[in-house]
Amino acid sequence: MNHGLDPAVLIGVAVMLVIAKLGGELFERLRQPGVLGELLAGVLLGNLVIFGFTGAEGLKTDATIAALAELGVIILLFEVGLESDLRQMIEVGWSSLLVAVLGVVAPFLLGWAVSAYLIPEQAALGHVFIGATLCATSVGITARVFKDLGKLATREARIILGAAVIDDVLGLLILAVVAGAIRAAATGGVLSMFDVALIAIKSIAFLVGAIAIGHFLVPRLLRGAGRLETRGVLLTLAITFCLFLAWASAKVGLAPIVGAFAAGLILDEVHYQPRDGRVERDLNDLLQPVSTVLVPIFFVLMGLKVDLRLFVRVEILGLAAALTIAAIIGKQICAAGVVERGVNRLAIGFGMIPRGEVGLIFAGIGATLMLPSANGVNEPVIGPATFGAVVIMVIITTLITPPALKWALSRRVTNKREDYTNGNEERPA
Amino acid sequence: MNHGLDPAVLIGVAVMLVIAKLGGELFERLRQPGVLGELLAGVLLGNLVIFGFTGAEGLKTDATIAALAELGVIILLFEVGLESDLRQMIEVGWSSLLVAVLGVVAPFLLGWAVSAYLIPEQAALGHVFIGATLCATSVGITARVFKDLGKLATREARIILGAAVIDDVLGLLILAVVAGAIRAAATGGVLSMFDVALIAIKSIAFLVGAIAIGHFLVPRLLRGAGRLETRGVLLTLAITFCLFLAWASAKVGLAPIVGAFAAGLILDEVHYQPRDGRVERDLNDLLQPVSTVLVPIFFVLMGLKVDLRLFVRVEILGLAAALTIAAIIGKQICAAGVVERGVNRLAIGFGMIPRGEVGLIFAGIGATLMLPSANGVNEPVIGPATFGAVVIMVIITTLITPPALKWALSRRVTNKREDYTNGNEERPA
Numbered sequence: 001m002n003h004g005l006d007p008a009v010l011i012g013v014a015v016m017l018v019i020a021k022l023g024g025e026l027f028e029r030l031r032q033p034g035v036l037g038e039l040l041a042g043v044l045l046g047n048l049v050i051f052g053f054t055g056a057e058g059l060k061t062d063a064t065i066a067a068l069a070e071l072g073v074i075i076l077l078f079e080v081g082l083e084s085d086l087r088q089m090i091e092v093g094w095s096s097l098l099v100a101v102l103g104v105v106a107p108f109l110l111g112w113a114v115s116a117y118l119i120p121e122q123a124a125l126g127h128v129f130i131g132a133t134l135c136a137t138s139v140g141i142t143a144r145v146f147k148d149l150g151k152l153a154t155r156e157a158r159i160i161l162g163a164a165v166i167d168d169v170l171g172l173l174i175l176a177v178v179a180g181a182i183r184a185a186a187t188g189g190v191l192s193m194f195d196v197a198l199i200a201i202k203s204i205a206f207l208v209g210a211i212a213i214g215h216f217l218v219p220r221l222l223r224g225a226g227r228l229e230t231r232g233v234l235l236t237l238a239i240t241f242c243l244f245l246a247w248a249s250a251k252v253g254l255a256p257i258v259g260a261f262a263a264g265l266i267l268d269e270v271h272y273q274p275r276d277g278r279v280e281r282d283l284n285d286l287l288q289p290v291s292t293v294l295v296p297i298f299f300v301l302m303g304l305k306v307d308l309r310l311f312v313r314v315e316i317l318g319l320a321a322a323l324t325i326a327a328i329i330g331k332q333i334c335a336a337g338v339v340e341r342g343v344n345r346l347a348i349g350f351g352m353i354p355r356g357e358v359g360l361i362f363a364g365i366g367a368t369l370m371l372p373s374a375n376g377v378n379e380p381v382i383g384p385a386t387f388g389a390v391v392i393m394v395i396i397t398t399l400i401t402p403p404a405l406k407w408a409l410s411r412r413v414t415n416k417r418e419d420y421t422n423g424n425e426e427r428p429a
Numbered sequence: 430m431n432h433g434l435d436p437a438v439l440i441g442v443a444v445m446l447v448i449a450k451l452g453g454e455l456f457e458r459l460r461q462p463g464v465l466g467e468l469l470a471g472v473l474l475g476n477l478v479i480f481g482f483t484g485a486e487g488l489k490t491d492a493t494i495a496a497l498a499e500l501g502v503i504i505l506l507f508e509v510g511l512e513s514d515l516r517q518m519i520e521v522g523w524s525s526l527l528v529a530v531l532g533v534v535a536p537f538l539l540g541w542a543v544s545a546y547l548i549p550e551q552a553a554l555g556h557v558f559i560g561a562t563l564c565a566t567s568v569g570i571t572a573r574v575f576k577d578l579g580k581l582a583t584r585e586a587r588i589i590l591g592a593a594v595i596d597d598v599l600g601l602l603i604l605a606v607v608a609g610a611i612r613a614a615a616t617g618g619v620l621s622m623f624d625v626a627l628i629a630i631k632s633i634a635f636l637v638g639a640i641a642i643g644h645f646l647v648p649r650l651l652r653g654a655g656r657l658e659t660r661g662v663l664l665t666l667a668i669t670f671c672l673f674l675a676w677a678s679a680k681v682g683l684a685p686i687v688g689a690f691a692a693g694l695i696l697d698e699v700h701y702q703p704r705d706g707r708v709e710r711d712l713n714d715l716l717q718p719v720s721t722v723l724v725p726i727f728f729v730l731m732g733l734k735v736d737l738r739l740f741v742r743v744e745i746l747g748l749a750a751a752l753t754i755a756a757i758i759g760k761q762i763c764a765a766g767v768v769e770r771g772v773n774r775l776a777i778g779f780g781m782i783p784r785g786e787v788g789l790i791f792a793g794i795g796a797t798l799m800l801p802s803a804n805g806v807n808e809p810v811i812g813p814a815t816f817g818a819v820v821i822m823v824i825i826t827t828l829i830t831p832p833a834l835k836w837a838l839s840r841r842v843t844n845k846r847e848d849y850t851n852g853n854e855e856r857p858a
Contacts, residue, residue: 007680009496021662256439289661293668
């Protein structure tokens with residue numbers, strides 16, 4: 001007899017997995033990243049409602065599916081961390097830092113300018129909010145594209161991954177500043193720079209602490225675990241560690257995927273040897289079945305949530321187009337932050353484009369805040385039309401990244417170090 | 430930045446996995462099934478509340494954890510199905526049928542008798558409900574014990590697994606009859622035998638249909654899938670098929686695990702060959718990492734939900750003890766249904782003992798029904814004290830099964846075919 005889990009989840013996950021596989025297969029045959037096929041399969045399924053099919057509507061809001069999807073992207077970034085090398089990431093650290101800072105500042109200013117020019121009736125804080133929605137990079141898509149193409153070990157991938165981590169810290173700070181400014185505007189008080197500094201210290205302490213503790217503690221833990229006799233010890237410990245850092249990351253206010261990525265970076269270094277000489281399979285091998293099942297749920301769900309009906313609302317298309325262009329140009333500017341020579345800057349700029357749900361979160365907060373607008377009436381800081389335009393911007397930046405990045409990566413860098421930086425699938429020894 | 434999934438789920442799953450591994454390791458070193466260690470680790474964590482620690486309270490009711498646990502037991506029964514052989518199950522089909530029928534009838538009558546003797550003030554339907562709570566077998570524990578001991582291919586395992594499937598159908602019929610009787614009692618109408626027959630037909634049609642369709646359709650599907658180029662096709666298809674049958678099973682009113690088991694039985698027969706000669710790993714190998722992560726969540730959660738404070742409520746311990754004894758003796762009687770010679774009947778009887786949540790569901794329905802009792806007052810069919818006694822019965826039958834079954838399986842069958850039936854880990858060629 002049935003009890004507990006809603007059966008709709010079972011069939012929902014089954015359908016999502018099948019269409020993900022079919023979409024991924026189709027796009028790989030078209031020599032495109034599989035993730036684009038998964039996204040578009042989701043878009044297709046999610047928009048059948050236009051033709052009267054509403055079977056997928058429940059999937060978009062189901063809490064269990066959302067949880068599985070989030071676990072999927074956590075596992076994906078954990079795998080990406082495992083395939084990355086901490087030392088090589090630190091090597092390109094300055095580039096990552098500059099790319100991240102420019103990648104936040106440039107879109108922020110461009111978004112502000114677009115808003116001030118196109119919707120001057122908006123309250124001043126509204127311009128700030130729109131600028132903020134253009135800042136954050138949603139690294140899941142980009143990481144997956146690099147993984148699909150087998151290019152995670154390139155310098156471009158390392159710079160972007162490092163920048164994404166820093167970006168998340170910066171996004172957190174911007175949220176703190178904007179939220180503080182609103183509180184100040186509402187109460188007539190002042191923005192507390194102490195609060196902002198505290199958040200910065202907490203998140204940086206988390207990153208440094210996770211890597212330092214992981215560096216000393218994890219090898220000892222795994223040596224102890226080598227004495228255990230049950231099967232699956234390595235995988236259980238690895239996933240536990242990943243979930244633990246994802247949780248800790250969420251606790252300091254960062255995205256759980258930042259913690260998962262850090263966990264992967266740390267475990268990458270570690271070698272595990274069971275006491276009795278049994279050969280446990282490689283951790284990547286063990287994780288792959290788990291990610292095969294969970295990761296597509298994330299990307300299909302992302303596609304499912306795309307509402308194509310937004311694109312027929314002509315009154316918002318102008319603003320949407322301007323915001324999208326600002327978002328794209330803003331992230332191209334950040335490629336100027338790369339200090340190394342011979343790096344494919346086009347790929348860096350394209351890899352930073354996707355905004356994902358972080359932008360939506362900013363816009364969502366703006367939509368719930370009421371402040372007096374320029375004409376003195378209390379209005380939401382982000383009105384419904386503006387919100388729709390932001391959603392379109394997020395959709396377009398998400399969908400263009402896989403083909404654009406694939407195209408950029410296939411171009412030759414007109415520079416002497418091209419062999420190493422471009423098309424190189426193995427990290428150098 | 431954090432958005433979506435409650436971080437408590439991340440740390441909760443991490444803690445559950447670690448304590449499952451530690452508990453499992455400890456009990457395997459004590460030469461006990463690992464599942465007992467996972468259960469008791471959960472009991473320990475769940476009852477720290479007695480000492481003022483309430484950190485695990487949220488886990489007991491979290492919807493995401495519950496969903497992961499249910500997916501875990503679905504994957505477990507799918508794996509068990511893969512390791513079982515349909516033909517060999519049909520060989521012992523008559524034994525399975527008789528064991529299932531006796532295993533429902535005997536505990537039902539015993540439970541009725543205990544209730545009529547110990548709580549004569551109960552309404553007549555209350556006795557029926559208590560009898561019904563003793564019927565259903567919760568096969569997850571038993572399947573896991575056989576798996577831990579590497580004895581899934583023994584005839585004892587096959588008889589019990591077959592009986593569990595039939596048991597689930599019978600449980601569904603009993604629920605229909607009891608619910609119908611209540612409706613009849615409430616409205617003064619009559620019990621519709623048509624409804625009951627319809628449920629029987631639907632569930633039997635599901636089982637026969639699943640296996641027949643699977644037998645013809647699945648090999649063709651997999652042959653087509655061999656043409657796909659992306660990785661993970663085999664695992665994706667297998668899990669999709671498992672989830673699909675679990676869903677269909679739930680749709681006809683059976684437990685999702687019955688569908689998952691059937692999916693495993695069907696896929697067991699199939700050989701998958703990618704077109705380009707790539708060697709995909711064996712399906713069992715691919716599933717193992719997924720089950721390593723999900724299955725312990727189910728058993729730890731089962732342990733978490735055990736509330737030891739029930740055992741200090743002396744006023745219900747007498748009834749609880751009588752019900753537990755009735756539950757155990759009732760399932761020993763069912764071992765008489767084995768028609769083969771040389772089968773370890775003690776192991777059959779012990780393997781059928783666990784009641785799990787199905788018994789609780791019956792009791793829960795009874796607790797919400799108000800009917801006039803013997804003294805004419807409207808009371809719940811199952812009062813709080815009786816419900817507590819049923820919970821204790823479920824806890825004890827769940828916890829004693831792993832050690833009892835392990836002990837029974839280690840005994841020699843005083844019969845000529847002992848080599849084949851006992852301690853034999855491989856199925857005969």
